[in-house]
Amino acid sequence: MEKTATPTFKHIGSKLLNWYQKNARDLPFRQTKDPYKIWICEIVFQQTRINQGLNHYNNFIKRFPDVKTLAEAEENEVLLYWKGLGYYSRAINIHRAAQQIMNDYHGTFPHEYEEILKLKGVGKYTAAAVSSICFDGKIPAVDGNFYRVLSRIFADDFDISNSRAFNYFSELAHLILPDNVGDFNQAMMDLGSEICKPKNPLCGECPLHEDCLAFSLNKISEFPVKTKKVKAEDLSLKYYFVHRNGKFLIQQRKDDFIWKKLFEFPPVISDELISFIKSVKTVNHKLTHKNLSIEIFNVEVDSEDIWKDFIAENNFIVTDVEGSHERSFPKPLENYIQNYDTAYRIL
Ligand code: SF4
Structure with a gap:
């Protein structure tokens, strides 16, 4: 009996990487693999658009260029340099995490995903981003961009407000994951913010449009599916x-x-x-x-x-x-x- 081959989608990840190599945005933190700087940038840009946060990021790194300087600073000064970015608990957490790195890791940024995850205020997304970009870790940094892009490519109606969405889309991401996960994670970030935008995605310029089921079905506006709205x-x-x-x-x-x-x-x-x-x-x-x-x-x-x-x-x-x-x-x-x-x- 003829055996059915498991479908492979790895070519999607490769196409994305090719596109990224030619179109990666020229951002200051792209010139470095210093985990301290990548970590700070991931935290700064979690809730802030790149254009709005870039000056803040540069000023922050200028004043606190390494873990030791940040760990030894007064908390109020760290808060002052966070001014304008909002969500000040992030600043308090990175200050504590810097002290954690000094005390628990002798000032060396931890390399392993599970260890990075132990740092104060660091979630799965940030740990995956830092470990993949700086230490060749193999875990996709799943965030809202992943939810949107993957649900459209596979025309997948899994509800992104479901508490299992993170695990679900992590598994989906593994289907297209290439070897170079660090670049792949950054490519998804660029694709999600520049091309596959929440509204009016630029499908004509998208490197994945031939593989995108929602595009071929003309159903892009139906993905991602989100049912629950959190009432303010x-x-x-x-x-x-x-x-x-x-x-x-x-x-x-x-x-x-x-x-x-x-x-x-x-x-x-x-x-x-x-x-x-x-x-x-x-x-x-x-x-x-x-x-x-x-x-x-x-x-x-x-x-x-x-x-x-x-x-x-x-x-x-x-x-x-x-x-x-x-x-x-x-x-x-x-x-x-x-x-x-x-x-x-x-x-
Ligand atoms: S073709 Fe359009 S909807 Fe599909 S991934 Fe690309 S930008 Fe997103």
Whole structure:
């Protein structure tokens, strides 16, 4: 009896690699195999577009060029260099992970996927990317780009919001995986962001269009399939911008809720200060799963005694606009400070 051959799709991975060799984007982190730099770049660009994050990445690497420098830095300085990138927990985690590398790996970046995965804040995607790009690891760095490209190539309706999607698409990726997994992972990143985009993919320029089932069936808009939408939670916050003669009060957030370790205005004030409230501004701000409505009260304190008592009782930090540039604030509060004019009034 004639035996049916298992279908092979390795030629898809080879085509992608050929395309990448001619079309790879010229990005600064493509010139290096230094795992420290690749790791930082993977974390920086997780939630940030390349164009928006490039200056931040370059500044960060300039100030913290290696694991040791980063591990020895003050956490607040690391947060300051993360300013503008958002998701500050990433900065806190990379700082801790750098200390982990110094303490547990004698300052040498771990080579194995499983070891890289043990670093604080490093998930399967980042571990696969670093191990494949820097140490010839063989694990696909599966992310949203993989979900989109693979579901279209195979016209596969597996729901990407399913908790098993990561494992499912990892297995699918293995069907087309070439030997050079490092370049393949980077090629998928470029293809997903430049060609096989979420909306209006450029199929005419795609190196895989002859192999793409969704393209040949004219069903691209049907893939990937995603059923579950995470509903954003509405949240109200209050802050008091307590100021006097150009100085204002701040504190550092300690809880594990949003904006951990960033600086903020006092969230409550004493009864004596209520009479100094001059105005209130409501700011709406979106986080990944939260819609924030933030009321910021402008409290201009006319009494030196009440000002001093309030500071002493609550251990607030007194700063001014210039001093605030040395610290990281949540974006809505940073915007508010920028509007605090030179005559010490709120615009
Ligand atoms: S042909 Fe179109 S849909 Fe298919 S992989 Fe290429 S860009 Fe994506």
